[in-house]
Amino acid sequence: MKPKKLKLLLRAASALKANLTGGYLMKEKMKLIKGRFLRPVTRTGFLAAVLITGLLSAPYASAKDKKTLENEFELEAMTVTAQKQEENVQEVPVSMTVLSGNHIEDKNIDGLWDLMDHVPGLMNFDTGMSDMFSQPSMRGITAPSNTFNSSVGLYIDGVPILASPGFTAGLLDIERVEVLRGPQGTLYGKNSEAGVINIITRRPDNDMYGKVQISAGEDNKRLMTGSVSGPIAKDKLFFSLVGQYDEKDGFLENKNLGGHDDDRKRYYGRTQLRWTPSEKLDISLIASRLAADEGLSAQTPNAAMMARNGLSPLPEKTTYSDLRPYNDTYNDIQSLKITYDISDSMSLTSITARKVTDWKSAGDFDFTDSHIYHIYTDSQYSNLSQEIRFNWKSDRIKSIVGLYADEHMNDHLQGTIMTDDSRVPTTKRELGGDSYAVFGQIDYSLTQAIHVVTGLRYEMQNMDYDDDILNIDDEESWSKVTPKLSLQYRFSPHHNVYATVAEGYRTGGFNNTAVDLDYRTFEPETLWNYEIGIKASFLDNRIIVNASVYYMDISDMQVEEYVTPVTTYITNAAKATSKGGEIEISARLVKGLDLTAGFAYIDTTFDTFKDANGDYSGNKNPFAPEYTFNLGAIYRHSSGVYISSDLLGYGDTYIDKENNNKRGAYMIFNAKIGYEREKFDIYLYAENLFDKEYNAMNYYNYYNNYSPPREIGVQLAYRF
Known part of the structure; x- marks a missing residue:
C-alpha cells in the first residue's frame, strides 16, 4: 500500500x-x-x-x-426567539443575556432568584414576602411593592406573568432563558418597560430521555428532581414529565415556639403533550404547578419598630412570636400553543394561557408574644390571555403582526387575627379588568449590512375596582402607543453595532385605602430608552463580546408619596433618569474551559421628587444597585473531572428614597467540583462558600432583612 x-x-x-x-x-x-x-x-x-x-x-x-x-474551541451561536421569531442571538439588536439549559444545571440555578445573579443589570430584592412574589429591578427600574405590578415581564413558553403575585418559575428541564434589557413594549406590551425574562422549556421529541437528581446540603437541604420525555407515537405524539421537591430549614430562630420561622418546602411539576400531525402543524399543551409551603421571610423588626410598640430590641435573627407564620402559595399555569407553517416564509402562532396564583398566609409582625400585630391574607390572582401572531419573511424583510387580549381578576383579602384566633377582615377588594392590543414589527434590510427594525403597539387597559370595606366602586381606563426604532450595521458576519430608541410603560392602578378622590388612582409610568450596542466575536468565534450603553428618561414615575406626614399613597410625583451600560464576555481558549464575565453600571437618580416629608431630588432610586457583576468558569476534562466557580457581586443599594439606609456592596463565591460519566454524575458544591452576610438593615425604616447563610452539599445524578 x-x-x-x-x-x-x-x-x-x-x-x-x-x-x-x-x-x-x-x-x-x-x-x-x-x-x-x-x-x-x-x-x-x-x-x-x-x-x-x-x-x-x-x-x-x-x-x-x-x-x-x-x-472544540468555537462557541455556539445560540438561536433565540426574543423577537418572537427564530434568530441568531448575535444578530438581534437588543441587549440580552441567554442562558442555556446546560448552563442553568451547571450553575445550580434552581429558580429566578438564582438566575438573576448571572444577568448584568438585573436584581431581585427580598421585600419580606414569599419567594413567590418578586419585584425585580432592571437597569435600576422597579415597581413599588404595593402596586402588585412589575417593571419586568416574565414569559414562560409565551405565557405572560406581568404582576408580582406568582412572578416565579420552576427552572427544570429548560431549553434556554432569554433576558432582554430595555423596554420591550412593542412585542410584549405593558409592564415590560425595563425588560423581559423569556423562559423556554425543552420540547419533547423522538429521543427518549430521563434523569433523576438528588441533592443534600447544610440546614437539612433536600432537593429531588426527575424528568422523562420521549415519543408516544414516533414523529407524531410526544410527552414530557418533570417534578421537583425542595426543602430546607430556616435560620430565623423562634425563642418562644422553638424551631425556625423561615423553614421552606416547594413542589414543582410540569407535563407537556406535543402533537405534530403533519410537518406544518405543531401543537403543545403544557400544564404546571409550583407550590410553596414557607414560613416568614428572614425578617425581624429593628429597634425603632420595637420601641414604637413599647418593647425591647430583639437579638439578631431572633423572634419571640406566639404565632407560627406560614406562606402557602400555589401557582398554576396551563397553555395551548399552536404553530402552523403556511409556507416556508409564512407561519401562524396562537397561544392561549391561564395562570392562577392562590396565596394564604399568616404572620406575627410584632415578632413577640404580645399579640399586637397578627395579620392574615387569603387572596387569588388570575389571568386569562390570548395571543395570535402572523410571521412573514422574504429575502429582505422579516415581519410580525399580532393581536393580544387578556382578562384578569385579583381578589385580595387581608385582616387581623384576634387573641381568640378569630379573623377580622380589614381589606377586602377586587381588582379586575381586561386589555387589548394590536402590534407589529418589521426588520428590513436596506443593504446586506444595514438593517432597520421598526415596531408599534397600541394597547388599551380597562380596570374595575371594588372595595367592600371602604364601599368603593370605581373604574378607569388607560391606552398607550409604544413605538420602537432600531438601526443596525453589520461590519461582517461577526461584528455589528446597533442604535435603538424605544418607549416603555407600566400600567396604572388604584390606591386601595384612598378615600380622597385625588389619590384614588395613579397613572401609568412611561420612559424613553436611548441605547447603543455592539455584538462581536473574535478568533474564529472563540471569544464573544457584547456591550451596550443606555440613557432612560422616566416620566410620571410611580413612587410612594407621603401626602401627609403619616399617609402614603402611590402617585406619579417623580421624574428620573437612568443611565449606564452592560458588557458580557464569553471565551473558550483552552480545550474544555469556558469562561464568562458580565458587568453592569447603573445610575438611576430622581430629577424631581418631593412630598410632605421632604425633597428627594438628586437621590438614588431605591433598589437600584450601583453595579452588578458575575465572573464564571467551567472546566471539563475527558477523564470526567468537572470544576466550576462563580464570583457574584452587587454594588451599594439604597432601600429608601431618603437614601438614609442601604445594603452595602458585597460579593459571594460559589464553587462546584465533580466527576461525570456516561450514566451518572456526582458533585460537591458550595453556595456562598465564605458565608458572606449582605443584610439590608432598616428596610422601610422598621425591618431588618437577613441574607441566607452558606450552603455546602452533594449532588447525585443518574440518566437513563
Whole structure:
C-alpha cells in the first residue's frame, strides 16, 4: 500500500475510533465533553469498519478531523426567539443575556432568584414576602411593592406573568432563558418597560430521555428532581414529565415556639403533550404547578419598630412570636400553543394561557408574644390571555403582526387575627379588568449590512375596582402607543453595532385605602430608552463580546408619596433618569474551559421628587444597585473531572428614597467540583462558600432583612 494511502487509512482509523469510543451520552453536553466510552467495540467490528472507511472515505475523514478540532474551541451561536421569531442571538439588536439549559444545571440555578445573579443589570430584592412574589429591578427600574405590578415581564413558553403575585418559575428541564434589557413594549406590551425574562422549556421529541437528581446540603437541604420525555407515537405524539421537591430549614430562630420561622418546602411539576400531525402543524399543551409551603421571610423588626410598640430590641435573627407564620402559595399555569407553517416564509402562532396564583398566609409582625400585630391574607390572582401572531419573511424583510387580549381578576383579602384566633377582615377588594392590543414589527434590510427594525403597539387597559370595606366602586381606563426604532450595521458576519430608541410603560392602578378622590388612582409610568450596542466575536468565534450603553428618561414615575406626614399613597410625583451600560464576555481558549464575565453600571437618580416629608431630588432610586457583576468558569476534562466557580457581586443599594439606609456592596463565591460519566454524575458544591452576610438593615425604616447563610452539599445524578 502506498505511504499516502496508508497515512489516510491510519488517520481515518483514528477518527473512527474516536467516534466509536468517545462522546457523552447526554445530548445537550456532547459538544462540551469528549472521550467518554459509550459501549464496547469488538476488535473484528473495529477492523472491518476501519478498512471500509479507509478505502472509501479517507479524504472525508481527514476533513472531519479538522472540523472537529475547530468545533472544540468555537462557541455556539445560540438561536433565540426574543423577537418572537427564530434568530441568531448575535444578530438581534437588543441587549440580552441567554442562558442555556446546560448552563442553568451547571450553575445550580434552581429558580429566578438564582438566575438573576448571572444577568448584568438585573436584581431581585427580598421585600419580606414569599419567594413567590418578586419585584425585580432592571437597569435600576422597579415597581413599588404595593402596586402588585412589575417593571419586568416574565414569559414562560409565551405565557405572560406581568404582576408580582406568582412572578416565579420552576427552572427544570429548560431549553434556554432569554433576558432582554430595555423596554420591550412593542412585542410584549405593558409592564415590560425595563425588560423581559423569556423562559423556554425543552420540547419533547423522538429521543427518549430521563434523569433523576438528588441533592443534600447544610440546614437539612433536600432537593429531588426527575424528568422523562420521549415519543408516544414516533414523529407524531410526544410527552414530557418533570417534578421537583425542595426543602430546607430556616435560620430565623423562634425563642418562644422553638424551631425556625423561615423553614421552606416547594413542589414543582410540569407535563407537556406535543402533537405534530403533519410537518406544518405543531401543537403543545403544557400544564404546571409550583407550590410553596414557607414560613416568614428572614425578617425581624429593628429597634425603632420595637420601641414604637413599647418593647425591647430583639437579638439578631431572633423572634419571640406566639404565632407560627406560614406562606402557602400555589401557582398554576396551563397553555395551548399552536404553530402552523403556511409556507416556508409564512407561519401562524396562537397561544392561549391561564395562570392562577392562590396565596394564604399568616404572620406575627410584632415578632413577640404580645399579640399586637397578627395579620392574615387569603387572596387569588388570575389571568386569562390570548395571543395570535402572523410571521412573514422574504429575502429582505422579516415581519410580525399580532393581536393580544387578556382578562384578569385579583381578589385580595387581608385582616387581623384576634387573641381568640378569630379573623377580622380589614381589606377586602377586587381588582379586575381586561386589555387589548394590536402590534407589529418589521426588520428590513436596506443593504446586506444595514438593517432597520421598526415596531408599534397600541394597547388599551380597562380596570374595575371594588372595595367592600371602604364601599368603593370605581373604574378607569388607560391606552398607550409604544413605538420602537432600531438601526443596525453589520461590519461582517461577526461584528455589528446597533442604535435603538424605544418607549416603555407600566400600567396604572388604584390606591386601595384612598378615600380622597385625588389619590384614588395613579397613572401609568412611561420612559424613553436611548441605547447603543455592539455584538462581536473574535478568533474564529472563540471569544464573544457584547456591550451596550443606555440613557432612560422616566416620566410620571410611580413612587410612594407621603401626602401627609403619616399617609402614603402611590402617585406619579417623580421624574428620573437612568443611565449606564452592560458588557458580557464569553471565551473558550483552552480545550474544555469556558469562561464568562458580565458587568453592569447603573445610575438611576430622581430629577424631581418631593412630598410632605421632604425633597428627594438628586437621590438614588431605591433598589437600584450601583453595579452588578458575575465572573464564571467551567472546566471539563475527558477523564470526567468537572470544576466550576462563580464570583457574584452587587454594588451599594439604597432601600429608601431618603437614601438614609442601604445594603452595602458585597460579593459571594460559589464553587462546584465533580466527576461525570456516561450514566451518572456526582458533585460537591458550595453556595456562598465564605458565608458572606449582605443584610439590608432598616428596610422601610422598621425591618431588618437577613441574607441566607452558606450552603455546602452533594449532588447525585443518574440518566437513563
